[in-house]
Amino acid sequence: QVQLVESRGGLVQAGESLTLSCVASGNIFNIGTMGWYRQPPGKQRELVAAITRGGVTNYADSVKGRFTISRDNAKGTVYLQMNSLAPEDTAVYYCNAGARYGSSNYWGQGTQLTVSS
Secondary structure, rough: OOEEEEOOOOEEEOOOOOOEEEEEEEEEEHHHEEEEEOOOOOOEEEEEEEEOOOOEEEEEEOOOOOOEEEEOOOOOEEEEEOOOHHEEEEEEEEEEEEEEEOOOOOOOOOEEEEEOO
């Protein structure tokens, strides 16, 4: 089993930067790809960025060039550095981890980020 705990998001102004972190505990050696998803108000959850255990990254088009995902495998931690935040980035952000072996998929509890204009 793996547990994921995200850092707090909060309220920021448009144009500002913020870094979210997500710390995994439990069987972190069985964590494969990690990622960040978000769910804007009234919309479905969507992938923001993902990173494999080897460091290969994937980004949603809407955040390319502004967000950077990184991870520390030894610490079981994944980061999402967000620059040039805009009101449309307002959402609940969720950390996700997939198992290296097996089909388990884990979610954090979510953290609210609000970007004011």
